[in-house]
Amino acid sequence: MPKIIHYRKNCIGCNSCHEYSPDNWEMDENDGKMRLKRSCQKKKYVWVANISEIEMEKNIEASKGCPVKIIQIIDSSGKKIAP
């Protein structure tokens, strides 16, 4: 299953990822950083969510568009495909 990995610490809350894929991203009004929906915390600032193949395309664009490059997309074979 494909995955999104979000290295949240350096998120600047620019909203770009949400514009590409509002189903996967929502703003946390408490700290002004984006939150990856349906994710599990893996480390202090690292969150991971399993996604469908359909969600993958939009989030590849979100990953490429992230100005601080903190969104990684991993395909179902475990290979990093973005950014």
Ligand code: SF4
């Ligand atoms: S595009 Fe990157 S920096 Fe901008 S809100 Fe999303 S995760 Fe944060």
